[in-house]
Ligand SMILES: Nc1ncnc2c1ncn2[C@@H]1O[C@H](COP(=O)(O)OP(=O)(O)OP(=O)(O)O)[C@@H](O)[C@H]1O
């Protein structure tokens with residue numbers, strides 16, 4: 001028997017409107033669940049992106065004592081590059097270091113009074129994982145000596161915490177809220193099956209297959225999930241854009257680079273749509289499951 | 295064909311509804327199934343439609359072995375049987391026509407088949423002028439004729455009616471029985487459960503009597519006390 005799409009979808013839409021207020025309330029609650037999940041995930045995502053930027057800029061400076069020959073200096077560089085958490089090592093001559101310093105410094109007196117012999121050759125060491133930076137710094141110290149290593153200030157620590165907390169919280173929330181929204185949609189569809197119990201009984205009596213009986217409810221759940229996903233996505237966009245604007249405008253938050261929504265809307269839409277469908281279809285299948293046992 | 299062989303049915307609460315029932319109904323027969331209240335008539339019908347399963351014995355309906363029928367086959371069994379109940383079981387918010395088309399769409403009939411079949415069946419039960427009525431706008435006899443039309447609409451080989459006239463006055467009851475007789479003449483096997491003795495005796499048909507879960511008679515008249 002072929003799948004009678006137009007029949008099932010008409011029945012499914014009919015179900016939606018047969019108790020319009022319940023459908024409306026269900027969509028409302030599911031939108032709220034999706035928004036909470038989405039917001040936490042986006043915070044976690046932004047924290048992650050920020051951390052990656054910090055990671056890519058974060059450097060350990062390993063100074064080379066003047067007594068080393070060129071060959072010795074190269075050997076030191078190789079040993080550092082072989083350390084576990086090291087992503088890359090960049091050699092910076094004292095001349096380059098001075099130029100960079102001059103570029104950064106606005107103080108004319110200082111600029112006029114520096115000379116190349118105030119600088120040393122150094123390696124800039126970049127790491128893979130900021131979590132492990134202290135251990136890596138210790139390993140570099142073991143190679144070039146305790147006093148010859150300078151580590152950036154620890155602004156990363158706070159972000160690692162934010163990232164980790166946001167990650168764990170959004171994971172837990174996603175699980176909890178998925179279950180909650182499946183339950184809510186399932187409940188609404190159970191109501192429809194109850195409204196339609198006479199029709200279901202007659203369908204069984206005349207020999208309708210379980211699949212046939214199930215489809216209208218699956219479409220009802222699917223539509224509830226899809227509607228929720230669409231509304232949630234639109235609201236998420238609005239909220240995200242206005243928060244991003246607020247952060248851009250705030251002087252104290254200059255260092256926060258919010259990923260623009262325009263560059264992530266596709267995956268966000270796909271995830272909202274996917275979550276909506278899983279919730280909707282999952283809800284209807286759990287609702288109808290018991291009904292079809294008899 | 296319907297075949298029951300030493301069928302025993304005990305409900306979960308311990309009631310022995312059937313205590314070894316054996317009967318055989320050939321294709322094209324018209325059979326009354328009679329007996330006092332609680333004798334097990336409805337239990338037999340529920341067994342025939344696959345709604346419940348017997349504890350022991352053998353039972354076959356229209357080529358399906360009901361002692362080990364699979365879940366996937368049950369809908370096919372039911373398509374071969376049209377069932378009619380005392381309380382009609384029409385969908386109140388659907389018109390006569392919609393009640394019938396609903397039953398046809400439920401087994402995958404195309405809209406074209408539905409449009410072609412329904413007028414014929416309504417003509418057969420004499421309701422051609424009531425297609426757009428709702429059940430509550432019809433008399434009891436008319437509602438039962440809609441139920442009969444619905445049982446027929448998917449062209450089953452067997453019609454099973456459980457007290458189809460239980461809610462009707464005697465002249466309406468006679469009409470319904472005559473209609474079932476006419477349907478039988480068109481080639482459909484008909485099994486009618488009833489305990490209206492006078493009605494049964496107006497027809498010269500096979501009568502199977504049931505008492506206390508066993509068959510006590512199989513002849514052409516109903517002489518229960
Ligand atoms: N679902 C059930 N659970 C337990 N016992 C049941 C159930 N259905 C029927 N019975 C019992 O089984 C016996 C036979 O019932 P059944 O409904 O088959 O009788 P019947 O001949 O159709 O009676 P009636 O003429 O009153 O409709 C009765 O004793 C009844 O109480």
Ligand SMILES: [Mg+2]
Pocket residue numbers: 335336337456
């Ligand atoms: Mg009964």
